[in-house]
Amino acid sequence: MNTPIKESWLHKVNPALKLLILAILFVFAVTIHQLNVMIPFTLTVSILFFLCTGQPYRNLFLILIPFFLVFFSTSLSMILFGKGDTTLFKWGIIHVTEESLYRGVHLGFRALVFALMGITFVLTTKPVKLFYSLMQQLKLQPKYAYSFMAAIRLIPIMFEEFKTIRDAQKVRGLHSEKGVWSKLKRIKALPIPLLSQSIRRAFRIAVAMEAKRFNSLQERTFYYQVGFSTYDLLFISYIVSSIGLSYWLASEFPLFPVTDVRY
Amino acid sequence: MSKGLKLTDILVTIVISVGFGILYKIWGPLYYAVKPLGIHMDQLIYGMWFMTATVAFLIIRKPGVAFLAEVAASSGEFLMGSEFGLEVLFYGIIQGLFAELLLMAFRYKRYDLLVVSVAGLSSCLGSLLLDFYKGYIGDLSTWNLILYVAFRFIGTILFTGVLAISIVNSLEATGVTNLVRSSSKKDFDTLNQ
Known part of the structure; x- marks a missing residue:
């Protein structure tokens, strides 16, 4: 997987920090219940995926194929079997309602954004640097x-x-x-x-x-020193502004009339 | 006996888990290929994701191994570019924690089918908890939700219980488990003769 063609600024962000921010974003994304916020948020994450992973577009599209499978299969069972009142379609055990349709699409976007965040991290981070960073910044043993x-x-x-x-x-x-x-x-x-x-x-x-004393608890010295740089600030500000932008777009230009997809 | 896991335990656990991580990377697309069938057939194979914890625990039999194994397997799956992205890490941590707590309740003294199945069910409960918040499964029709949970429970017992025990039994026959298990009282008795 890891064949970075050209390195972007995202490759230079501190790996432990990047992981932490993505973890916070995961928790944040679970608290988004509005489809109108979810779609712009997914778009801002996909900008990072398309422009900053340094992979040729052919590879990126190959990676996207299973993601769309995930999108459809995640949304499908909620669309077909979810709770709702405004019936759109009913056939046997299948009961599609307006509420379940929106909720299903929302879940699909949620799965898609998790997948995009994950793959963007993986494509821009060398595992060795990640573990050195975890040892140096987060004091992993x-x-x-x-x-x-x-x-x-x-x-x-x-x-x-x-x-x-x-x-x-x-x-x-x-x-x-x-x-x-x-x-x-x-x-x-x-x-x-x-x-x-x-x-x-x-x-x-x-x-x-x-x-070779890898077991010891004494202070070690490291071959690679992983530190912080201005790219970390850039990454944080990108994420903060993308969240702000998503909420702003949702209130100014709502795509769908629903506000909360939960039943 | 020093406290905590030795490097040997850690490395063996992580290597087993990374092996499972590779398997999980293949399991993901399989899961999503089965999923569109709609009546939650996919949940029958979900139990595979709880298996690392019990297999590693049955091999090494030490506190902390189940949790480490589940976290390591999910990290491995994540670093290989899983379709689930970051959520595998969160699920791994919760599932590992739940399995570990249950094994702790039995004081890490029992290695039989019942205990590992219950540990698997505990992980399963953890994953359902996350599904509840992340996947809105509470908003499925009631009959559909019952099917979902029941299938996942059945799959869990098959994979984390029955399959894990049978794999470890075969591994014991090869003798490699003696390398990594701490010496038991029986071993000391044989030395004293």
């Missing part, structure tokens, strides 16, 4: 941070092992069998070897890390 970084390094080895097992299955002719059962049998043979090998490897690495 080094044993947790370094364990995480080691575990991330182990992911490619896990994939390699997954391929090895699949190749072994092919050699033994398991892939020529058709049907759901043989597919299940192939999947069933995966978790135990993958897990047991990972645990063995993790154990060996942990012993080595303990020998």
Whole structure:
């Protein structure tokens, strides 16, 4: 995922701060109950996604495909089965009302904005810098941070092992069998070897890390120093003004006549 | 015995969890592909997301492991660019906390199907709590809401209970669990003979 083509100012924002602000935004977004606020807010977040992640547009659109699936499937069950009074459509157990329609669309936008905030963070933050920042700014214990970084390094080895097992299955002719059962049998043979090998490897690495005093609670020095810069201020002011703008737009140019989507 | 988790426990827990995180990244699209069926069939496979906590706890059997595992798995899923975005982190923290509290109530002394299933149900309750605020599930028609909750409970017991126990039993047969579990009284007795 992480192939930044060109770095923008968003890449230079302090990672721990960025995570904290997004966490606050998550809580804030859950308290938005007005569709008229939700739509402009989603737009301001998507500006960051389109202009500041530094990815080519082709990649961005590929990323968006599953997000739209999320949008539709999240809104659909509320639209079809939600509570409401003004009936628009009724067929069997399906009961679409005006209220449930707006609420469903609102939930879809909510899911979309969470997805956009998450992917924007991931595309603009290097995991290593994030964990260094968490250790330096939020005082996360080094044993947790370094364990995480080691575990991330182990992911490619896990994939390699997954391929090895699949190749072994092919050699033994398991892939020529058709049907759901043989597919299940192939999947069933995966978790135990993958897990047991990972645990063995993790154990060996942990012993080595303990020998190198990664366990110690004493003050450490860091190879990377992650600090604050004016980009942090820029990020905070962008977020604050986008929230302000959303509320202003909602009161001046409401798109829909509903105010609160809750029943 | 020093207090808290050792680096070995932490690293093994996180590695298991990151493995689950990868699985969850695949599970997300599957969940959303099943979802449009409408009668909440998707909730039957929701239990997978509570499984890391119980599997890690059953392997390492120490306080704090369930919470760490659930948080680590959700961070892993998040950092791989999950479709759910930031909400996975919040769900992970709440689910881990709820599972941990339940295991604590049993003083981390029991490792059987009943306890891990109940721990899973506790996580499930946590996730429903968040759904209530985030997904307005209280505004679904009553019959639909009951179906939603019931399917999620059933899925939870299947994944976090039955499947987790069977995976860990197979892992015990491979012998790797002996690496990471603290030595029991039985081990000392064998040494004393």
